[in-house]
Structure formats: C-alpha cells, structure tokens
Amino acid sequence: MAANLAQEDRWIPTTCGVCYSVCALQVHRVNGTVVKIEGNPDSATNRGRLCPRGVSGIMTLYDPNRVNVPLKRTNPEKGLNTDPGWVQITWEEALDTIAARLSKIRREDPRKLLLTGTVTTQDEVPFAKIFAMTFGTPNGWNSGAGNHCGTAEHLFGALLHASWSKLPDPDHCRYLLNFGTGTGSGSYYCVTGMAQRIAEARVRGMKHVAIDPFLGPGAEKADEWIPIRPGTDGAFALAMLNVLLNELSIYDGDYLKHHTNAPYLIGDDGLYIRDAKQQLPLIWDPVDAGEKPFSDPTIKDFALEGEYRVNGLRARPAFTILREHLKPFTPEWAEPITTVPAATIRRIANEFGQEARIGSTIVLEGKVLPYRPVAVMYFKGAQGHKNALLSSMALELLTEVVGASNVPGGLLGMNSCSLGYPETGQLKWTPKADRDGLMVTGRWPNPSPPYPPREVKGAETIDLRGMIPTCPGSSGALPVVMADPERFKVPYKIEMNLHVGSNYVMTFANPKAIEEAFRNVFQVSFALFLDESTYLSDIVLPAASYLERLSHTADWISSNSPVGEWCYHVRQPVVGQIAERRSACDVLLELVERLGMREEFYNFVNLMLEVKAPYALETDSRYSWEEIVDRRYKSLFGAERGLEWFKEHGLVKWPKKVEEVYWKPFSHTRVPLYFEWFKPLGEKVRAMSEKLGIELDTSAFQPLPEWRPCLSYKENSQDHSLYAIYYKIPMQTFSGTYNNPWLDEVSKIDRFAYGVAINTETARQRGIREGDWIEIKSSPTGNTIRGQAALTEGIHPEVVAIAGCGGHWSKYLSVANQDGKGLCFEWLMPVGLDNVDIPSLTQDQCVRVTVSKAGAQP
C-alpha cells in the first residue's frame, strides 16, 4: 500500500468554489496531499488562470480551524460573543435531533423553517432550495451576498436582458462606463475570464471611465476616474440621459421602435392605451396616421414622438413621455447632488453617445448586426442603496436608448439565450414575448422570474417577498420581519434555520440587530468554520468544502462567459474524506428519507434539475448523491457523458453561436423603456399593505426613473460627519476567506485591504496621519469600529472606504480574528425598512459616520 501511495501523482479536474464565478481547476495531488491548484486550460470559463483566492484553496482545505466533527451547543445562552460550549456528538445523534425538529415543524407549519445560504455555495444552496420547496417553506435568504450584490440590478437583468447579470462585450466594446463595480478587476461574475478579456480590451484601446467614490481596484484600471458622492449615481445617469435625449438628440430610433416599448401609446393615467378588441397596447403609425396594436403586421412605421388622440383621449408615445420627464434633470441639477461638475457629466454623455456609433453595423459569421460599442456597468456600489430601483432604472436606460443592449460591442446578458447542447438539445432557453410584447426570461435561477409579476399576496413569507414580487432574489426585509412577524401580520415565527454556508451575522447590517432576529431560532449549520454566525447555532455539521465534495449544479446561467464557448464542469472531491466532513447534498438526501418526503423531493429534483426520462428519478428507488449527479449529466449530455466521464474529462464545451451571444437582433421581444406595469403593481402592493395595516412606502413603484436621496444624504452634514462605504477586493470573497493565511499575507501588504481609505485633506483636518488607528462611529447605530488610516488622494473627501468584510471576532478563526485584519462595515449600517428600497427589497449600504483619531491600540 505504501509503495502505491508513494507513486501517486495526479491532476484532478474540478471547479473552484471560493466565489460565484465557478472557475475550472486542475488540482495536483501527490501521495494524497494537494500540492497545487491551477486553472484548467481546457475550460472556456477561466482559460487556465486563477485569481489569488482560487490558488489559495489549499490553505482552507487544510486549515486546522476547520470543523471536523458534528457539534452541539451546551450553553443555552446565545450571543455574538457567548461561547456556545461546543461538545462533539455523532452524526447519528445530530441527524436524529435535526430530523425530529424538522418533522415537528413540518407537521405544524413548514413555513417556520428558514434556509440561509450564500452564492459561493452555488452547488449546495440550489439543492437545499429543492429540499426547502419540498418541505413546504417559501423562506430563504442569501443574507450578505444577496443584498450586497445586485438585488435591483438583477431585477433589471430579468426585465431588460433576460438574465441574472450582464457584462460588457469584451471583444468589441470601445467605451465602458463603470459605476461601482470591479468588472475586469477581480470581482463580479466570471471574474478570471473577464479579467483576461477586459485586459485585452484595454490593450486594444477600449476607454474605461469609472464613476466611484473611491479609486478602488475597478477605478484604478480606468482611463478616467470621476469621484462621486455615494448613492447619487442615479442622478448622474439621469443627467446623462437628459443630455443624450434632449440636448444632443442621440438615440437609436430603430432599436427603440422595434425592440422596446418606446412607441407604445400612454394615456394621461400613465397606462398603455389598449385596443378595445384584443386589449393589446397601441402604437401610432405616422404613415397611415392612425393607432394600431403594436403587433399589427400592417404597421409601416412607429411614432416615437408627438401627441395624438385615441378614442378622444390624449395619447403620447412612451418615448415622448420619457423625454419630457427627463427635462428637469440637467447636469446643473445633478452637480450639487453628485459633486461632479456639470461640464464633466455633459462631456461623458457626449463621449458615450458619439462612441455608440448609432446606425453602424458589423458583420459577424456572415450576419450583419448593429454595432454599438458602449456599455454601462453597475453593481453594489451604485445600486446598493435606498434608491436602488429608480437609480438602477436610470443607469439601465443609458444602454437602452443608444441600442447597445445585447448587440456587438454593447452590454450582454449573461447567457440570456442558449440554443442547447448540440448532441442532446438540452440546456435550451430563449427569451420570449408575452401578450404585451414584453420579454420574459428563458431561464432564471429562482422558481419564478420577476416578470410577469406574481400575484401580490399577504404576508406569506418572512421577508415581504410574497407581497413584493419585484424582489428578484434575497430580501433586505428579512431580519426586520423576522424580528417582529406580528407587525407584518405573518402568522408564524421562524423556528429553525437550515444554514448552508453564510456568515450572515457579519454580512448584512448591524450584527446586534441580526442577533436579535436569530437568537431564538434553532439553527443547524453546515459550516467550514465556527464563524460568527455559528455562535447562534445549536448544531454545527462539519461541511465538506468545494474541494471535498461532488456536485453538478455549480454551473449556472451567470457562470458561463458571455462570449466564446459554453462550458459545463464537474465538481468532485480531490482528496478522500477528511475527518467526519460530509457534503450538504449527501446529508439532505438522508434527511429526505428520514422525513419520508422522497416522492415529492424526487419530483422536484427531476423538474428543477432537468433530469428527464429515461434518467428521471423514480420514487420507488432510493438514489445516492452520486447516482443523482450521474443521471443529471446523462440527461443533459447523453448516455456517454455520465459522472464517470465527467470525473475523467472535467468538462464539456461547445462554441457559442452569434445568435446566442448577440441575440437581440434575432429576437422579437421588446423591453420596457417605460415600466408601465410598475404603477398598477405598486397600487396593489399599497392596497395589500393597507389592508394588513403595514406601513410601507410604495411610491418608488413608478414607470420612469428619478433620483431620491438615501437617509445618509438627508442627514445634516454640518457636524462634519462623513459617508462610510465598503467595496470588494480581489484578495477576499465577502467574509469567508479571511482565515486563509496566504490571502492574509497579501492583504497585509496592501494598506487599503485591511485599513480605512480616507482623503489626505480630510484626515489632516482631523489630525489623522498615515497608519494611525481611527474610530469610525455610526450616526444611526451608535456602533464604533476601529481601523488604521490609509491616506490617499484617491477618495472623495466626504467618504471613508472599507474593503471587503474583515474584522472577525470568532475565537475559532485564529488568523482572521486578530486585530488589524480589516473591518466589519456592517456594525455601522442599521437594520430597518428606512434603509430598504421597497420595490427591490435592497438594503442600503452607505451611512453617515464621525471619524476621529483613536487612542492607543486596544
């Protein structure tokens, strides 16, 4: 045996799980020990390369702080700093306890079960969602990640791009406007592949303008950095739209007429004017001088401008209303809000409009397509605010009005359209039009996409999502409702939390408030580490990390590159079982049996994971996790490509077609330029909230964008307080990587990674010098955090910026819990609906703070 082991030298294909990008790996194992993790050069996703986090996985695999055995708490007292008194138990005892609890809850009211997860457990969370669905609970929360990424941005992804997220066309874009994202700079989707592709774009001359309060990793790579006050990106975008449409008259009329609802006639009530017979939205045909249903084959042209009379009522094309609506939003109006000079906004609008090259075409694979080489990217930085919906709408419309949506050079939905795996025809989806001509996504990661809107229901869920169908994923209202269900007329309390890899205590907002919401819940955690959130757990199960588990669902619509090739991978264990660690999927299957819910569960698995005949799971058999993975692969990729094939080859890939990447010109769907249905939906939400006696501000449900101040903006700034924001860095993913000593070592070298960025002059006024310990006190929460000042000219003078989510305090994280290992921004951010954008349920992430020099380091 020893002789055999001594000869082992293997490279094992699998996928990374340190962020949500799902890069392909080949892991080098010598004599049973992982000695290197490299990018798999066969994969189209990351093309053989990895970010620092991907390379560092070895040190997480072997971290002695990892949870190795099931644990139960002995201290009934729960608290953020209270030692749970962990004692080891057997898997049998753990599963008995869990199954008994689950059975009781399922009998009483299954909605009392909550599922919490994160986006880095992209393989386990979707499977756990199927478990939750079968169990009968609609309650799930992707805590930090869900609320700190895209919320409203994902909503518009669905409405305008038929996708969860989007990226600039790296092959043809010539002008990228980047509002608060790290696209190409080590964060956001498809991180490694896009870093490579956007680097190529830089070398070939793409201009990149970053609008950001901080000259962070994204803005550092821009040709121009425009500092902006936090939470005011929407005002910048509105002024740009106004300049484009009203000063420069730059817009893609052809695109607007054929691919948006810009020509739809709107009445003075703000709604579509519909034909009496079929109730279809009407347009005005200027050639025939009359109104026609939008889909009428006799239409000779679509009016975008003018005022008409239909059935005796005033009727105006949506585009005309948008143009009128924008008039007050001049660059001079935006200047005092954003602090960006009006001349700069005008210049950027002009550059963007010119570079859109409206009217130009490009020939790709023999097809003549519109060429619009401009894109607007935004994410948490611009949209993670109280004004998320209306700011995102303004930012999105920039791409729409110039017709740069899903055409060469423009902004591409991340895999809106897939014509399927050529061998089997599986994995096929395309955006479709509904009766009003508006686009419905072909694929969506959650059970139903935001459009068409679901029925507005009462308080069925613990997070207001039942009442607010425009929330695309995770809700920022969850901790508020969970802490006081009665106030929201929710007829039950959360009794149990199935917690699959998320440090939600540190990654949403004020940890004290989160503790209050969760402390009375029986929590079962699948955990890599005894992190801060497990301080509230009752049972902790030793989770297998991404390098120790098998799965097939790591790939999702946002992991494939927007251009190039389709690529689907296997995730497989690269080492034998370590201690008693087990995969969550494996454990969930056992719980399914113990709860006697196999039949329903298998039916959901077949449906959600597209496991079709002859591979569909049959309810009279019991399948292992390996067998389920094998059946799914065969169902998607054919009999030859089962699990064994994937284990050996790692991935399957095939080229993307022009019609998939640049699908818009081939599609008959229209997207809203005027969000007509928001208004009646908002009225329904208001009616429901009034009926239930819940105070809810539904005024942001409106069809056109505007800018509204966040609470931090409204606060009196005469007291010399500053804004605090946080941003993402390439060396850490959310809060989950801070115990990795290699990432720690490189983070320590970068004074911004663990410190607090503050403007040199702002610091001088407070007597703060480089490296000084400073105190940041939140106005709304009263909490204070400490960190070392990193003085820079590259930050807005009103702002301090904190990287990632450090500042751990769990005594079980020996690397991360040391002083000076970053700060946890969330101590500053209050929990409450005042800080939540109601239509998208986005949690705000900017706050007023006072900053002062601290005494000696504690």
Added chain:
Amino acid sequence: MRYGMVIDLKRCIGCTGCSVVCKAENATPPGVLWLRVIKHESGKYPQVRRISIPLQCMHCAEPPCLEVCPTGATFQHPNGIVDIDADKCVGCRYCMMACPYDQRFFNAEMRYYFQEHPTPFEQVGYQRHQEGVVSKCNFCLPRLERGLEPACVANCMTKARTFGDLDNPLSEVSKLVRDRGGYQLYPELGTNPSIYYLPP
C-alpha cells in the same frame, strides 16, 4: 540566452494572484514572499492615478547581491538567472542589504501558518527550504527545466506577464520591450535588471 520577463502594467490589475501562486508553487513559509505587489499613487484629488507594481528578484545582469556574497552562495546561471545555493549560504544577509529592490528574504527559523499545526501541504513543501538562509525568486527554475513557464506567468489572469529570451530580438519579450516602451526599475544603478515593465 538571457531569461527575462515583461510585466505589462496596463494589463495588471494588482490582484496579487502572482504572489499567491508563487507561494503555492514554491511552498514558501510565512513571511517569505518572493513576489509582492505594491501600489503607487500620484496626483492630487481629483486627478489621481494609482497603479499596482509587482516586484520580485530582478535577475540583474550586474547583480549587486552577487558581489557581496562572501561564500559564493549567490551565483548566476549562464541563462542569466540569479540563484542561491542554500547549502553555501551562511545567512549573513549582506545580499539583502545590497539588493536595491529589496527582494531577498531571510528565513530565520521554519514557522508554520497555523503555528503548531503544520498543514499537510507545508509538511511536504517546506522540505525544500532551509532555516537560517536567504531565498528569493529563481524564475521557477524547476518549472523551466520541465518546459513550463514560471508559475506567475502561467497563472496571471490578465496575461500581464511574458517570459522569454531578452537576447533574442525576435522573442516576444524583446518585441514588447521595443514596441510598448518597456523600462527597467532604477536603471541609473547600472544593475541592468531582466524584468521590464510596460507603461500603465
């Protein structure tokens, strides 16, 4: 034949992937970073530029570290790579003082990232390192011998690094230096580094 590297600062995003892959490839112990990325800022708000600059042994054609080494531990391969024979190194650290780029590291005693709990990776990997000696980047010589590029080149996710023969005017590195205005750090010192940077 003179091995050299071109680092394109226009491509580089300062992600530190090179630092970490160097640790993985060479199993360097805590505190020993053969490759680091620093930031350099210039300008006044709001006209500010910040760039990332990866730093490692420059493999100088005229290495100041070599001259001061009393034991001959530091030597130059015919291909230009400046290397250290750990068996000859006595840990006097004159070379660390002589290096104008601050790219040499002293491993006083073997430590582990998780103190008394060496990981299986460290148990295997640290066998390559000695205590009480100086170490540094060797352009991944063992990889070169296997026909592979240095780890930092192979892994860089923006393809910012190009490796090749500076003596060959037709090589990719020579071409990049010529076409894109490659420059060395501290050329005035006369060390003639083998690492060139392309402007951001």
